[in-house]
Amino acid sequence: MQILKFSDPGFDGAFRRIEQRAEDIPEGIEQTVKQIIADIRQRGDAALFELTARFDRLQLDAGSVEVSEAEIEAACAAVEPQAYADLKLAAERIAVYHRKQKQETWLSTDEDDLLVGQLVRPLDRVGIYVPGGKAAYPSSVLMNAVPAKVAGVGEVIMTVPMPDGVANPHVLTAARIAGVDRIFRVGGAQAVAALAYGTESVPRVDKITGPGNIYVATAKKLVFGQVDIDMIAGPSEILVINDGSGEAAHIAADLLSQAEHDELASAVLVTTCREMAAAVAAEVDRQLSELTREAIARSSIDNYGAIIVARDLDEAAAFSNRIAPEHLELAVADPFGLLPRIRHAGAIFMGHNTPEAAGDYLAGPNHTLPTGGTARFFSPLSLDDYVKKSSIVSFSRAGLERLGGAIERIATLEGLEAHAKSVSKRLEKKS
């Protein structure tokens, strides 16, 4: 694993390569996805079934596109009791955390002659995209469906592709535990389009959340506005800040837990301790060879991994703020002492007993986090994603008399005469 210093002449260039590893959507993919969306809008189920036959080698019709109650029950029964209990524990912990994010409807009575307020209400219907195949993660189901249900969303619709008809029982079990209302065995851009526009079988939703490949991400970006979407996630990353305390083996394990995701994942350690830098590099090398996903992790570490020796924690924090990491571990003796200096990060893991993997499953916070520096302005997926707000304004006659003059005058200076008249016509009445 390469060991760098911020003062190295080539540092900025080397780092820009890591920062810019997310690719722009190739023009060809965008065109393909546009055609799929247009096809679903035009032909509905017929297009959905054809595309599923082509991409997933699965023949569907209106009777089989939805996963049946019996199938879900069979999946739950097939899962080991321990796995069922673990997923249930995770769901409960995720629910407890997200309940704390709840915003309440409020109405202000600060003034005697008018009321203002804000209604907070759940979305009517949400679609959750769950990838199929090797990346079928029950934890993803929980992290999307549990907050939706906690928010009170009326109906949670899940889509999950089943290539060659093969279902993942853990995914179906997680959906049942989370309270997903309906499940459709479709995926790809065609599933996103079906959720956004509706087909004869798949109901139209108000928002689509959940991870997916480049086709899914492109489709989500293209249907944005027709429905809401969660953030567009790029490749995943971790930054570990270390002050020389703790165990090299633990830090190396955390870097590798990120690197095993995929070849584009990035794992970076910034430490103030030269010896720790060397020890972690050696540990990463040693532990790599123990992994079943060694090839993926090695590629990620070789291309997008780095160990940086910093002068002090200030320099480390400044670097972290510059890259605004998705996952940030403060693997230091006094993590809460360092916290105020951290301005941007998706999730922050405090101290040596908090591996990032804890946050992936059941600490409680969402594992859907802003990537690629977007933690500067995006937030973790949260309860807020599954509600919408409406403003309330209620003037009494006295309130309109008190403030009407200013409303009329501002409207007039903006050249919006009819705005002004909507007030003056009311006020002239009594005179």
Next chain:
Amino acid sequence: MQILKFSDPGFDGAFRRIEQRAEDIPEGIEQTVKQIIADIRQRGDAALFELTARFDRLQLDAGSVEVSEAEIEAACAAVEPQAYADLKLAAERIAVYHRKQKQETWLSTDEDDLLVGQLVRPLDRVGIYVPGGKAAYPSSVLMNAVPAKVAGVGEVIMTVPMPDGVANPHVLTAARIAGVDRIFRVGGAQAVAALAYGTESVPRVDKITGPGNIYVATAKKLVFGQVDIDMIAGPSEILVINDGSGEAAHIAADLLSQAEHDELASAVLVTTCREMAAAVAAEVDRQLSELTREAIARSSIDNYGAIIVARDLDEAAAFSNRIAPEHLELAVADPFGLLPRIRHAGAIFMGHNTPEAAGDYLAGPNHTLPTGGTARFFSPLSLDDYVKKSSIVSFSRAGLERLGGAIERIATLEGLEAHAKSVSKRLEKKS
């Protein structure tokens, strides 16, 4: 103004025309905007100044692109004291409302052996786009800049085009009142690109908010992801629900205050009272001829206006929920009695003393609202738009011992061995 009933055979078709009046972005515009963005990214200020010379007939250089302190002061001095006071009153009222939206950082100590929490922090730097020319609205400046400052955004950058070098003193005054930090006299897609990527003169921001024409909206959509943006606004609309109470002249005035915005604006009344329908239609006709913006308002009313006679308020509320209006007036005798039946709306104006115009300027809530049915899932611009969140997870050794087994097992069933090892390596230590 056309008077319809929900039971009319052509109703759905007629209404679909209104709902679908927002146009897709023409391919040509998207290509033009893509080129402008690429040009700004590549050549920075040089491209920005060339494009400004071409589109705004204004020669700029690094010394003149930013509006000077002296200019802003001169604008404030040139504005009438009453206008200054009105804008200040509006700014204060907007600030009071948005302060109530503040979400606090929290940390949960519910469990003895771990902490979870959520940091809420302002964005570092925000860009506010303000249109120039005839649609230069000081209220827009306030509705974007005041919430940003209330949120604690580090630096608020405003761009406003000044075609032929002409500045709008009310816009500059509103910027001063709201506390905008820097103002650049550029506009169009080139201003959006400059804010998103930065140039030698214009600093790169984290989020861009504010209204603009189709080029600005397209540019915002294209830079989304590089920075955050607020919603993509379509043409504006109002729905008034009436039960026969109130004055036809007031309802007509409110419909016209929407219609005067632009030809694509839509103003619709649903009333349970046939006589009110006829009276409002007559009033709209009469008041139209009094307006300086008559041509615009008449086109909007003719093309996208309608009066619908409903059987009862249930039918009216159901229709409102179907279209999810940007502005909804409950012009009824008991608006709070009707409120619970309203599921989707950007802003709700309660009763006969609350014209929509009150919300445009100084009631307090934001006037940037979701349009075109997107109130089903989008919310008014709010303090939330100017902050971002980070999750916090902090396990003690005891916490990791209690929950580590479940973390390892879920990671294992997802095939993520390195995730499991990041826990097991920590736990094996003590044994």
